[in-house]
Amino acid sequence: MIEARNVSRRYGDTLVVDDVTLKLPERGVTSIIGPNGAGKSTLLSMVSRLLPLSSGTVLVDGMDVARTPGDALARRLAILRQDNAVTSRLTVRDLVTFGRYPHSKGRPTVEDRAFVEGALHHLGLEPIAHRFLDELSGGQRQRAFVAMVLCQDTHYVLLDEPLNSLDMKHAVAMMKELRRAADTLGRCVVLVLHDLNYASCYSDHVIAMRGGRVAFQGTPDELMRPDVLRDIYGMDIGIHLVEGKRIAVHYR
Amino acid sequence: MSTRSPDSPPLPEAAFARSESVARPAKGGPLPLLVLAGLAVLGLAGTSLLIGVSHVSWDALLAPSEHQRAVQVLVISRVPRTLALVLAGMSLSVAGLIMQMLARNRFVEPFTAGTAESASLGLLAVTLLAPGLPILARTAVAAGFAMAGTALFLLILRRIPLRSALVVPVVGLVLGAIFDAATTFFAYRFSLLQSLMAWTTGDFSSVLRGRYELLWGAFVLTVVAYVVADRFTVAGMGEAFTTNLGLSHPRIVALGLAIVAMVTAVVVATVGMIPFIGLVVPNVVSLMVGDNARRSIPWVAVLGAGFVLLCDIVGRVVRQPYEIPVGTVAGVVGSLVFLHLLLRRNDRVG
Numbered sequence: 001m002i003e004a005r006n007v008s009r010r011y012g013d014t015l016v017v018d019d020v021t022l023k024l025p026e027r028g029v030t031s032i033i034g035p036n037g038a039g040k041s042t043l044l045s046m047v048s049r050l051l052p053l054s055s056g057t058v059l060v061d062g063m064d065v066a067r068t069p070g071d072a073l074a075r076r077l078a079i080l081r082q083d084n085a086v087t088s089r090l091t092v093r094d095l096v097t098f099g100r101y102p103h104s105k106g107r108p109t110v111e112d113r114a115f116v117e118g119a120l121h122h123l124g125l126e127p128i129a130h131r132f133l134d135e136l137s138g139g140q141r142q143r144a145f146v147a148m149v150l151c152q153d154t155h156y157v158l159l160d161e162p163l164n165s166l167d168m169k170h171a172v173a174m175m176k177e178l179r180r181a182a183d184t185l186g187r188c189v190v191l192v193l194h195d196l197n198y199a200s201c202y203s204d205h206v207i208a209m210r211g212g213r214v215a216f217q218g219t220p221d222e223l224m225r226p227d228v229l230r231d232i233y234g235m236d237i238g239i240h241l242v243e244g245k246r247i248a249v250h251y252r
Numbered sequence: 253m254s255t256r257s258p259d260s261p262p263l264p265e266a267a268f269a270r271s272e273s274v275a276r277p278a279k280g281g282p283l284p285l286l287v288l289a290g291l292a293v294l295g296l297a298g299t300s301l302l303i304g305v306s307h308v309s310w311d312a313l314l315a316p317s318e319h320q321r322a323v324q325v326l327v328i329s330r331v332p333r334t335l336a337l338v339l340a341g342m343s344l345s346v347a348g349l350i351m352q353m354l355a356r357n358r359f360v361e362p363f364t365a366g367t368a369e370s371a372s373l374g375l376l377a378v379t380l381l382a383p384g385l386p387i388l389a390r391t392a393v394a395a396g397f398a399m400a401g402t403a404l405f406l407l408i409l410r411r412i413p414l415r416s417a418l419v420v421p422v423v424g425l426v427l428g429a430i431f432d433a434a435t436t437f438f439a440y441r442f443s444l445l446q447s448l449m450a451w452t453t454g455d456f457s458s459v460l461r462g463r464y465e466l467l468w469g470a471f472v473l474t475v476v477a478y479v480v481a482d483r484f485t486v487a488g489m490g491e492a493f494t495t496n497l498g499l500s501h502p503r504i505v506a507l508g509l510a511i512v513a514m515v516t517a518v519v520v521a522t523v524g525m526i527p528f529i530g531l532v533v534p535n536v537v538s539l540m541v542g543d544n545a546r547r548s549i550p551w552v553a554v555l556g557a558g559f560v561l562l563c564d565i566v567g568r569v570v571r572q573p574y575e576i577p578v579g580t581v582a583g584v585v586g587s588l589v590f591l592h593l594l595l596r597r598n599d600r601v602g
Contacts (some may be wrong), residue, residue, distance in 0.1 A: 050492045074498025081492050087356045088488045089542040098486060101497045106482035106546075132542055152497075 001026055002047060002077075002156060002188070007056035009042050016042045018212035020055070028204035029182045029189045033196060033223075035233055038209040040192045043161050048079035048158050062158065074102035078152040082160040082192075084145050086133045092144045094186075096120055099151030105207060110165040119151040122177055138165035145176065150181060157181065160192045177201045195239075196248040200224050208232045221246060258267030289554050293338075296561040300334045301326065303568050328461045336464040337564050337578075338455055338557040339518050341529065343470035344596075345556025346477050346549055347515040348530020349537075351507045353545065354489035355409060357420040358538070362398075362516040365424035368432035368525050370401025371517045372451040376435050380442055387521065391466060395517035402509055454519075454526035454579030456564055463522070470518045473511045474553060481545035484508060488543060490526060525580050528586025529559055535593050559585075 002024040009017040013072075017039040022190040024030055032040045045051035047058050049065040055157045058065045060077055076098075096119050108116070120129050123143045126236060133141055142165050149157060161232065162178070163171045179202055181187045193199045199206055200220045208216035215232050223229070225247035238249040302308055308330060312322040348361035357364070362368050374397025378390045385393075405427055410418060437500045439448040477484070486494050487504040494501040519526070560578065563585060567576040 045492075048496070050495055066456075069498075070495060070500060073496030074496065079492075079496050084493075085490070087358075088353070089538055090485070090542060090544055094542070098482075098489075098497065101482070101486065103497075149496075231584045236288070 001059075002190075003059045004043070004047060005059070005188070006056045007043070007046060007058060008054045009039070009046060010054040011049065015212050017046065020212075020214055022207070022214060022217075024188065024190060024207075025077065025205050026247070027182065027186055027188055029191065029200040030205040030207065030208045031191050031193045031203040031204055032209060033193055033199050033232070034209035039212040040209050042210070043077070044158055044160050044190070044192055045081065046109075048077060049073060050079060050081065066107065071102055074152070074154075076154055077156040077158065078149045078154040079158040080145055080149045080160060080162065082164065084141070086141065089132045089134055091130055091132055092125055092147075093120065093139075096125070096131060096148045096151050097204075097210060099148040099153075102152060105173065115151050115153060119147040123147040123149070124173070128148055139167060139170055143174070144165060146177075150177075154187075156188045156190070158190045162191060163193065163195065163233060171198070178202070180251065195248070196224070196229070197245075201245050224248060274316075285551060286554065287429060287557070293501075293554055293558040293561065296510040296565065297334050297338060297355055300337065300561055300565055301330045302329065303565060328435075330458075332461045333459045334561070334562075336459045336467055336523060339467040339471045340454075340523055340526065341466075341557040341560030342553040343474045343515045344468070344519055344526060344530050345559070346474045347512045347535040348536040349545065349549065349552050350477060350484055350512050351530065352380050352534055353484045353543075354505055354508045354512075355406065355420060356488060356490065357417060358535060359421040360424055361528075361533065361534075362420045362512060363527045363530065364403045364428070365403075365428035366401045367398050367512060369435065370521055371395070371398035371513070371520045372448065372525075373397055373401075373431050373435045374457050375451055375521060376439055376444065376448065378439065379444060379447060387466065390516050391521045391529070394521055395514045398513035398517045399509055401427070401481040402513055406505065406509070446550045451520050451524050452579075453577045454455055454582065455577040456523055457575050457577070459523060466518050466522050470515045471494050473515050474549075477508075477511055478546075478549045478553075480507065481549050485543065485545045488545075503575070511514065524559060524577075524579060526563075527583045528590060529556060529582055532586045532589045532593070533559055535590070536594045539593075 004020055004022040006093060007017060007020045007071055008015060020043060032044065035039050042051065046053050047065070047245050050057075053057070053066065060073065062066070063073065065073060093116065096116050097108055099110070100108055104112045123146060125144060125147055126135065128140060133144065136144065142162070146159065149159065159178075162174055166174060175198055178189050178191070182189050190232070191203070200223070203220055206218060206220055206223045207214060210232050216228060224239050226237060226239055229248065235250070240247050240249060304325070305319070306321075306325045308325050312318045313326070344362070351360050351362060351365060352358055371394040374394035375390060377397070378385055378393045396576045405424055408423055408427065412419065412423065435448065439445050483499060483504045486499055487501060487508070488499055491501045494504065533556045534548070534552050537555060538550050541547050541551055560582065564578045565583040567578050567581040570576060
């Protein structure tokens with residue numbers, strides 16, 4: 001269980017995350033949505049101890065992230081941030097193998113190798129496994145990073161905008177892969193998403209943020225209503241039932 | 253958790269495209285190539301032993317009339333010089349690689365980050381304030397200065413909002429120039445400009461038995477760097493990446509800083525500065541085998557030794573019987589290679 005208690009983050013005079021108290025569901029796919037600057041990424045970074053909290057506590061399975069040894073957390077929780085500027089020339093396979101570091105400490109066993117090959121396979125990276133990251137397209141690189149994080153084999157998988165720079169086909173495949181991780185492996189997948197319709201179609205639970213606070217929590221069906229969305233985004237968004245799913249039309 | 257089988261069934265939809273362009277095979281440094289490079293460096297080392305004013309050759313070593321003199325030259329001067337070249341080349345190149353990973357910038361090395369300049373400021377301080385200290389203690393003080401100077405460099409980097417790839421080495425050069433100015437001022441006031449020259453110009457002509465052994469310490473540090481290579485690779489991917497994998501980024505930086513500072517101090521104290529080697533060698537190796545330090549450190553070490561040996565041989569041969577300091581040759585050759593790399597880097601896919 002991931003639990004945030006009265007978590008705040010301040011940059012100078014600005015409160016980016018404002019006294020958030022939250023329990024994330026133990027299993028399934030949870031999406032965090034909301035307008036730019038709502039504090040989604042900041043919250044995710046604090047939950048995963050990448051960013052210190054200005055106040056409050058985050059507990060992962062009862063462990064305080066500010067005090068728990070880094071390597072213990074790294075076997076329980078994996079995080080992928082939004083900006084993954086690559087300055088190193090690593091091959092895709094090397095990168096994914098580093099996902100095993102918390103388990104192997106740099107000496108991958110046969111079992112670790114199997115995890116690496118599995119992750120490469122599931123994200124369709126086998127044909128480019130030997131290529132250097134700086135020679136890939138943005139989407140290929142994004143998939144390589146997600147493969148690495150999945151290879152870390154943690155119960156909690158936190159991804160900040162995993163659909164960044166993916167085309168439609170790869171975006172759908174990515175969401176299916178994350179769904180599979182939640183359904184067949186029982187993981188807790190937490191995503192920051194910008195596309196409401198992916199959140200609607202693939203998540204079990206949605207958290208909406210606005211102005212540093214949690215504005216809404218519930219199922220996708222409860223979220224996908226014009227009045228709820230107007231509250232969150234401050235615009236009129238039409239909702240249509242398409243193939244049994246609620247689809248937002250926000251292009252007009 | 254880790255007992256679970258990793259190979260769960262593939263997606264029925266075969267979701268991900270297999271249409272990725274089939275790429276060229278991995279450019280890489282397979283082991284045999286590394287062994288060949290090692291042999292070539294051994295050949296250079298052998299050549300280095302036989303060059304010099306005093307005639308030393310296999311014939312001379314075996315001829316009874318010249319035997320004693322040749323062996324003496326070999327043991328007291330030639331072997332120490334060649335060993336010093338190899339050790340300095342290896343350790344400086346690996347130090348450059350570590351700096352590049354810690355700063356996440358390809359254009360930094362101990363001589364573009366203020367490390368070498370602060371080391372020579374440290375040496376000057378020792379010479380002025382405690383002239384009687386043994387070489388080991390002097391080097392330790394220089395290492396302390398080097399560590400402080402480099403830490404200051406990394407601290408300034410953190411404060412710079414626009415971390416353009418080229419601003420980073422400029423900051424280092426500015427910082428180095430400030431240290432250098434202070435050093436030169438005091439050296440001038442205390443008539444120590446001569447000694448200063450010895451630290452700032454890499455020169456192996458005065459290496460004799462008993463005056464280079466400290467460089468073995470730099471070699472040990474290089475081996476340590478290889479042992480913990482994975483940590484440097486991880487740190488090179490950034491702080492968030494490192495934290496996610498459960499490692500402490502500040503601790504890796506501190507360890508790398510200590511290695512770089514000590515290596516630089518030892519080299520500056522024993523043979524003087526050799527510019528560009530820490531820049532050129534890791535960049536060439538990065539193009540060849542990539543940046544996984546576990547794989548690249550052996551290459552960097554071997555090619556670093558080869559580069560310095562070659563520069564030294566050139567410096568000894570072109571104006572025989574005089575010598576051009578290795579620092580000068582390395583500066584000329586290194587800057588040309590580096591310019592080439594700089595222009596070449598741009599035409600890779602972004």
